Amino acid sequence: MKSVYIHIPFCKEICSYCDFCKMLYHSSFVDCYLNALEKEVKDNYLGEILDTIYIGGGSPSCLSIKQLKKLFEITSLFRTSPHLEFTMEANFDSCDEEKLLLFKKNKVNRLSFGIESFEPKFLKVMKRNLSYEEVLEKIKICRKLGFDHINVDLMYGFKDQTLEDLKEDLNKVLSLSVDHISTYSLILEEHTELYMHHYKRANDDLDSKMYSLIMKDLEDNGFYHYEISNFCKEGHESKHNLTYWNNEEYYGFGLGASGYIKNRRYTNTRSLTNYLTGKRVLEIETLTLEEQMSYEMILGLRKTRGVSKKEFQRKYHLTIEEKFAIMELIKNQLLIDDGEYIFIPKEKLYVSNAILIAFVGGNVCG
Ligand SMILES: C[S@@+](CC[C@H](N)C(=O)[O-])C[C@H]1O[C@@H](n2cnc3c(N)ncnc32)[C@H](O)[C@@H]1O
Ligand code: SF4
Incomplete structure (x- = not known):
């Protein structure tokens, strides 16, 4: 056991495509949530030395400074290795220098930002707001504060998106000089606004051309394609995600989080009420040896190696x-x-x- 995932399910706005476990930010919910999270960690963490911590969401960076301090009180319960990789998912609009400094002081050494696209018409479809200039400025601040592990997420496969549109997004993402890029073809998930509005994504033929363009463009620019959707500069693989793909064990804490401990895969409830009242685990599956071997292949073959x-x-x-x-x-x-x-x-x-x-x-x- 050497990895921990913590889920923070709060966002200031809800994107039209998102089926992650999330809800609108409400300060008093967050306070109760953090108390319940602390209890879950104290009840379950057995004191192992951790190599990776990943705080995902939701939008962890939308918490207030006081709430973030509470979150870091929780992460300080963990014993960590000197080589700890500590990733925080962050949104550009809710992440300022004060918060970034607080992350830094609390051992966060890797940031993961969702960009998705710079193109206004696709941002509008996604119900997201972002400008290239703002992103450049924020990345500059991150660098100044000493963050040298930065991932950005890029999405593609929008209706009417052309290969030229995607190339434009790739050029802008490459100009940021980040060391890790995750790419996602748009999935129309049930219960999302896009799905309900019968949004049509790019057809499969174009989607496959987009995937090829991403592979070529990122590899031509010095990125190593190490997992189906993930690219990095040499030595900048996500150690945390490799835990998943190497079929290794990890704790999952928080609403909707999943974990894998002692051959048991578990998923926490997505109901905030249940979670706050301590009814945390929704499903536990004990894996047979056969299933463990299947997982080893299914997860492991995601890595290009x-x-x-x-x-x-x-x-x-x-x-x-x-x-x-x-x-x-x-x-x-x-x-x-x-x-x-x-x-x-x-x-x-x-x-x-x-x-x-x-x-x-x-x-x-x-
Ligand atoms: C945990 S999510 C959110 C991270 C962060 N809250 C944000 O929005 O910037 C991580 C990434 O999954 C991808 N993603 C989420 N929903 C998706 C969907 N329906 N189809 C494709 N990619 C999706 C996006 O690239 C997103 O940045
Ligand atoms: S994509 Fe990110 S910011 Fe948007 S609703 Fe989902 S978790 Fe929240």
Whole structure:
């Protein structure tokens, strides 16, 4: 156990596409929430030394200074390694120098900002507000304060978006000189405003061209494509997210958070009332060995490097080939075996879901 995820489900505004566990910011709810969060941490954290902490949302940076101080009182309960990666998700509009300084003082050393797009017509669709100048200015402040691990999120696949529009967004994102970029093709999630308004996203053909453009453009600009949707400068992978993709254990604290501890995957309730009254866990699934191996492949193959054959055997006392009938996938060049790793070739990453599904429920069991 070496990672913690903490969920802060409050936002100042609700974006039209978002199905994350979130609600509108209300100061008194936040105060009650932080007390309940503190209790959850105290009841469950067993004192392990942590390598990564990730505070996500929602919009953690929309909390007031006083509330952020309370949040950091909670994170100070953790014992942390000298190599701690401590990420805070932040929104440009709710994050000023005072808050950034407070993050810094409390060991935050990685920031993750949602940009999504700079194009006004897509920002309008998303119900977001942001200007390139504001972003440049904020990134400058982050750098001045010594944050050298900065991620930005970029979305694509909007109705009427052209490859040129996307190229324009990529150029602007690249001009920020950040070291990590996460890219997301728009998903029309049920219960979101976009879904209810029957918004039509880009068609699959254009979507796949957009994905190829992102891969080419970011790689041409020195980014390493290390996970289906994630790119970084050398040595700037998200250690926290690698915990998930390496199928390692982690605590999940907060509303709607998920965790993986002692072969049990659990998900917390999304009901604030239940959470505040201590009825935290909604679902617990104890994984069989078969399921653990499936997860190892499904999560691990998201990494472009793939799954280490040696590591798989060390963990499960079986080789990947003994467990999974992957020869057909290799023959069809949907998987590559380079002797050390099994991975999905770059040109097939766009159809990775169709490949990963083969490992669900032991479909390709040997
Ligand atoms: C946890 S969310 C939110 C982070 C932060 N609250 C913000 O909005 O800037 C992380 C990222 O998931 C992506 N995302 C959220 N909903 C999505 C959707 N419906 N389709 C595609 N990407 C989505 C966005 O890029 C977003 O920045
Ligand atoms: S995308 Fe981010 S800011 Fe927008 S509603 Fe979702 S969590 Fe909140």
